[in-house]
Amino acid sequence: MISTKGRYALRMMIDLAEHSGQGYVPLKDIAERQQISKKYMEIIVKDLVSHKLISGVSGKGGGYRLLKEPDEYSVGEILEIMEGSLSPVACLSCESEPCPRSGTCRTLPMWSEFDTMTHDFFYNKKLSDFVGKQDRSL
Amino acid sequence: MISTKGRYALRMMIDLAEHSGQGYVPLKDIAERQQISKKYMEIIVKDLVSHKLISGVSGKGGGYRLLKEPDEYSVGEILEIMEGSLSPVACLSCESEPCPRSGTCRTLPMWSEFDTMTHDFFYNKKLSDFVGKQDRSL
DNA sequence: TCAATTACCTATTGACTTGGTAGGTAAATA
DNA sequence: TATTTACCTACCAAGTCAATAGGTAATTGA
Numbered sequence: 001m002i003s004t005k006g007r008y009a010l011r012m013m014i015d016l017a018e019h020s021g022q023g024y025v026p027l028k029d030i031a032e033r034q035q036i037s038k039k040y041m042e043i044i045v046k047d048l049v050s051h052k053l054i055s056g057v058s059g060k061g062g063g064y065r066l067l068k069e070p071d072e073y074s075v076g077e078i079l080e081i082m083e084g085s086l087s088p089v090a091c092l093s094c095e096s097e098p099c100p101r102s103g104t105c106r107t108l109p110m111w112s113e114f115d116t117m118t119h120d121f122f123y124n125k126k127l128s129d130f131v132g133k134q135d136r137s138l
Numbered sequence: 139m140i141s142t143k144g145r146y147a148l149r150m151m152i153d154l155a156e157h158s159g160q161g162y163v164p165l166k167d168i169a170e171r172q173q174i175s176k177k178y179m180e181i182i183v184k185d186l187v188s189h190k191l192i193s194g195v196s197g198k199g200g201g202y203r204l205l206k207e208p209d210e211y212s213v214g215e216i217l218e219i220m221e222g223s224l225s226p227v228a229c230l231s232c233e234s235e236p237c238p239r240s241g242t243c244r245t246l247p248m249w250s251e252f253d254t255m256t257h258d259f260f261y262n263k264k265l266s267d268f269v270g271k272q273d274r275s276l
Numbered sequence: 277t278c279a280a281t282t283a284c285c286t287a288t289t290g291a292c293t294t295g296g297t298a299g300g301t302a303a304a305t306a
Numbered sequence: 307t308a309t310t311t312a313c314c315t316a317c318c319a320a321g322t323c324a325a326t327a328g329g330t331a332a333t334t335g336a
Contacts (some may be wrong), residue, residue: 001226014244027282028281031304035239037327042285058284058332059333060335061281061282064283117259142296178295178297183313187312195303195304196312197312200303214285
């Protein structure tokens with residue numbers, strides 16, 4: 001299950017993509033547009049900055065902006081930063097110690113297959129896939 | 139992320155599938171083979187019984203057994219019972235109230251696509267796919 | 277220079293989930 | 307009637323989730 005942290009981060013990145021080329025975007029504006037608590041968003045944004053996905057500058061006229069083109073960001077990398085790992089089970093996560101049952105485990109191949117499928121799915125989705133696609137019917 | 143509850147339940151069901159046709163299998167035996175705390179397993183088994191996936195009888199010679207053939211159980215139904223839902227985001231889960239943003243949400247179609255992919259993956263895996271596949275190289 | 281704006285920082289919180297354990301009772305059989 | 311087994315309720319420690327509170331530091335425009 002993807003937590004709000006991952007989902008909010010993605011929505012924030014999409015928002016930034018929509019306003020790319022317009023200089024720095026203040027967090028206040030993003031929070032208002034996305035209807036997410038600005039305070040909570042600060043936590044998310046901090047991670048995105050420390051992982052070099054976006055940059056921020058203080059002061060009037062400051063805010064955040066993307067460091068690459070929208071099509072150079074995958075959903076997978078954003079989610080992995082926020083969620084820690086996209087692995088379906090702990091034993092497939094990089095930072096976990098190797099499971100002693102891995103040699104005989106009958107379910108491991110299935111988890112591994114699912115892990116690959118998930119990884120491929122989210123790494124093939126780019127930020128650019130989400131912009132300019134608003135439902136005009138409303 | 140699939141919790142131990144879901145993973146243990148699956149391993150328990152596979153164990154039962156391997157011993158199907160041998161009458162009732164005591165929980166003690168399963169717990170020992172799978173190296174899982176019997177006490178913790180009781181919690182899991184209770185859910186499987188209440189959802190009519192297996193049946194249990196008390197007393198000497200008692201234990202648990204499958205109610206259908208192994209190929210009639212999907213991994214998906216087992217995991218959904220234990221995990222509550224396989225949905226990647228809360229707004230796709232049946233029991234959640236409808237999200238007010240669903241009409242304009244740009245990420246919802248992706249979550250929905252992932253949800254369908256996940257559902258198909260796990261519902262196409264049957265219990266029978268796991269039996270008699272032990273790695274003989276060890 | 278100074279007030280406004282904005283990012284950035286640390287700490288705290290309440291509710292909930294996870295992964296169990298403890299100590300029984302009820303049912304069935306040899 | 308003793309043994310085996312399922313089944314039941316309650317409890318627990320640690321961690322996670324989704325925030326909130328209350329600041330400080332940096333930058334800019336007037």
